[in-house]
Amino acid sequence: MAEQGSYVTPGTEYTRDQRYIATRITRDGRDGYAVEPGRYRLVVSRACPWASRAVVVRRLLGLEQVLSMGIAGPTHDARSWTFDLDPGGVDPVLGIERLQDAYFTRIPGYDKGITVPAIVDTRDGAVVTNDFAQMTLDLETEWTEHVREGAPDLYPEPLRAEIDEVASLVFRDVNNGVYRAGFAGSQESYERAYRRLFDRLDWLEERLSGQRYLVGDTITEADVRLFTTLVRFDPVYHGHFKCNRNKLDEMPALWAYARDLFQTPGFGDTVDFVHIKQHYYCVHRDINPTGIVPLGPDLSGWLTPHGRESLGGRPFGDGTPPGPVAPGEEVPEGHRAG
Structure with a gap:
């Protein structure tokens, strides 16, 4: 088995490395990369929650014909995500066989995380950006000339301040909060992350009891x-991450x-539960040394009636x-x- 990375540092609190390649692809090309159909390739893994954001947004906006997508396998070693789902592993x-090749083409000897999602310029094979938070916002605001007819506005200008505020809280305590619990290197740091996570989930539970979506009456970037x-x-x-006060259900x-x-x-039809479980349970060997992947939980509940229509709202707005x-x-x- 190839060498696995290390995710937990004993005695410490987990801190996410957020040093990303922040180059943007914009309508006017001000960073040197202009929006251009067919030029770029979005590289993702269905296992990764940060990459899954880009998969959902690309599908909701209908950008499939102008922005191709490469799907890395659900597991990786300490070096890089790999394209083992493709014929010949390329x-x-x-x-390329490894996503790191595209990073090294852009920045030789790149010493930060080889992460997904990443957008690669197919002209020279170099990564343009792996800044996952800005990436989806740019798909929603800079690629508007190329979205499908009827595409929703996921980042409506009148609601942007509230979307940003809610998304910031959710990132700190939930999106990243589960990792702060799961990768905690001490009992104290784990308990702090655990409490912050469930305090925020309780806040979200109350907020969503009276409204169908997080901000406004349509699906937005926050959702x-x-x-x-x-x-x-x-x-x-x-x-796996010991976030076990409650299950979601x-x-x-x-x-x-x-x-x-x-x-x-656009949401559930992008979710690969097998890849999700294989990634976390196989890759994080310092948390799950045996690499055993659990058979559960029962996933049939995801398709049961939800009754949220009674709260009103229009999923796609006028789209x-x-x-x-x-x-x-x-x-x-x-x-x-x-």
């Missing part, structure tokens, strides 16, 4: 960011909210749902709920 567009953590909560974070409003989004085109998943991008049978 990405068919970039012609995408919360969803990718919630969908991993019971399969991974509850047990024991928090009524959050569980119904998560099912509502899961059953909305429409996305069409069928693009050929070749379907989640395999047996990897989905139900």
Whole structure:
């Protein structure tokens, strides 16, 4: 087995390395990279919650024909994500086996995390950006000339301040909070993260008891960011990361909210539960030394009625749902709920 990375430093609090390649792809190309159909490739793993944000946004906006997508396998070693799902283990567009090759093309000897999502310029094979938070905002605001007819406005200007505020709290205490608990190197740091996580989940439970979506009456960027953590909560974070005060399905409003989004085109049809579990339980060997992947939990509940329609709201606002998943991008049978 290839050498695995280390995720827990004994005696310390987990701190996420947020030194990303912050170059932006914009309408005017002010960072040297202009929006251009067919030029870029989005590299993701369906296992990764940060990458899954980009997968959902790309699908909701209908950018499949202008921004291709490469899917790395769910497990990786200490060096890099790999394209072991593709024939010969090589990405068919970039012609590389390891995502690190695209990073090294941009920055020789790149010494920070080889992370997904990453957008790669197919002209020279170099990573443009791996700044996952800015990436989806730019897809929503800089690529508007290329979105599908009926695409929703996921970052409406009048609501941006509130979306940013809610998303910041959710990132600190929930999206990253589960990692601060799971990768804690001491009992004290684990307990701090655990309490902050469930305090915020209680806050979200109350907020979502009276409104269908996090901000406004339509799906926004804030919902995408919360969803990718919630969908991993019971399969991974509850047990593997010791976030076990409650399971998601024991928090009524959050569980119904998560099912509502899961059953909305563009969300659940991008989720690969097999990849999610394989990644966390196989890669994090300092937490799960045996690499055994649990068979549970039962996923059929994701398809049960959620009743959130009674709260009103219009999922896509004045827009429409996305069409069928693009050929070749379907989640395999047996990897989905139900």
